[in-house]
Amino acid sequence: MNRALKIAIQGGPASFHETAAKQLFPASSVSTLSCASFTELCQTLASGLADFAVMAVQNSLAGPLLPNYRLMDQFNFSITAECWLLLDQTLMALPGQKLEDIKEVWSHPIALLQCCDYLEGMAGVSTKETSDTADTARLLKEDHITGVAAIASQKAAELYGLEVLHHNVANDVENYTRFVVLTRETQPKAATKATLLLPYPVVQFSLESILEKLEPCALDVTMLQLLPSPNPGQPEEWVLELESDQAACITQALAALQTVAPTHTILGVYPKAEAPLPQDRMAGCLSDILKAQPELA
Template identity: 45%
Template sequence: MKSPGRKPGLFLFLSKMKKAIRVAIQGIKASFHEEAAFKFFGKDIQTIECESFKKTCEKLEKGEADFVVMAIENSIAGSLLPNYTLLREYGFAITGEVYLPIQLHLMALPGVKLEDVKYVTSHPIAIRQCIDFIDEFPHLKVVESADTAACAKKIRDEQLTDTVAIANTLAAELYGLNIIERRIESNKKNFTRFLILKSDKTEDNQEINKASICFQVGNHVGALSKVLNIFADYEVNLTKIQSMPVLGKRNEYYFYVDIEWKNMEKYDTAVRKALKYTVNFNIMGEYIKNDKV
């Protein structure tokens, strides 16, 4: 049986590797990026901790990692725009995707009670997603950090009895913290989409039904709609479109588009026709749709 959400070719590649595959993640162990990596590849992998998304790309470029797991959008916070720039600049191939439900818990050292706590710490986005809960405790001072799991680790390492962290279950388990309150996020339908990147664009096989593309169009009336109508005419569904300005060029934009299809021939035809009306057209990756949360 084929593993859902992965190309069979990619799955065979992974199964033939003698050593655990190396996956670069932004953040430390037990971060949401590691959780997403586990969901896609399974837990028999080596995660490489990186302090930034750019560092993950550098690891892949230098051959120090086999794949990168990169967050690209959140259902509440929106798109991670700088990551689109990294995708274009490094030219890596998108070879898969994974959706992860973001469940946030309040955690502390064993024995610590919420009424005795002075500080709550987490990533700024996680804090915003839990603001309704935090507002119920006005005595808590919010301390922002670069990584949710790092906050949990700091509490463990420094034995902070006056601080609670907002992070995931994985972080609580790894760093020996007790979960005081579960699911404190304001919106329970909160998920993040992650892309799986590899260094080359060689095809694993032809069993694909989703692609991420990037292009530019001329600055005149109907230029973008012409391209989008081509995909519609050939029954290729646009699931997302994101614009980004071209650095240093007025009124010029890159358009990043995710598309899905049921008929491969219609997709191929649509792409060929779209090429006539675009500039710098780039297929960043073709892969299997995997949107199960």
């Protein structure tokens, strides 16, 4: 009998990462290893305790989680798959609590950002950042915390016996997060999506040349984001993501990039998942970047 795959995730039972892991490994027996942070997730995979890791990298409302791209590079991981997950951000509290009883709302900082419009409408209510959505729901239940609501999934409310105060509190009910599968092994292959890091000076001075090189390749540039340096004095980089309906076009694009940015780093070449929303509805899309950086246009 084959053993269960060990998948490192950020968060615990009923977290969105757990749901994504089961979606990404539907035909496998999966055992998730809960990690309190994305750094711990990477350390768990690097140590060999996990076979794979599942990590959030982009949200349709909050944009890309850029520090996670830096972690992939630091740990020399490779992306092998991706999926989009619809998030049902739900406001919940102990049974018997009402909206007027709530003085604080706790959740992961990205979840709070996704729900900022709703939270701004809660007069006199403050927010507190926590390490995980579902684990916040567990904490409220186990410590019997009153006057506080959590934002987490409907599944977390059911698991921990909390009362739903309001469904779908995100700024947009079409609130999607993209998750990727990470592995320690780099396995070059032909596929329909590529994630790369480009040296900042190359992008700064020759973006037009890069886009011209990519134009004949029949693909979409779905992300171009500045990745700040973790340490002063170190060069910055840009995250570049390319998609195509044909793997040959990605191979062609990577060859073309070699001539204008030979020092680029490939974080993964893998099958693309169809985006649930048009690119112009994604926070941090290429058009937004070009508008904010007119010198690059």
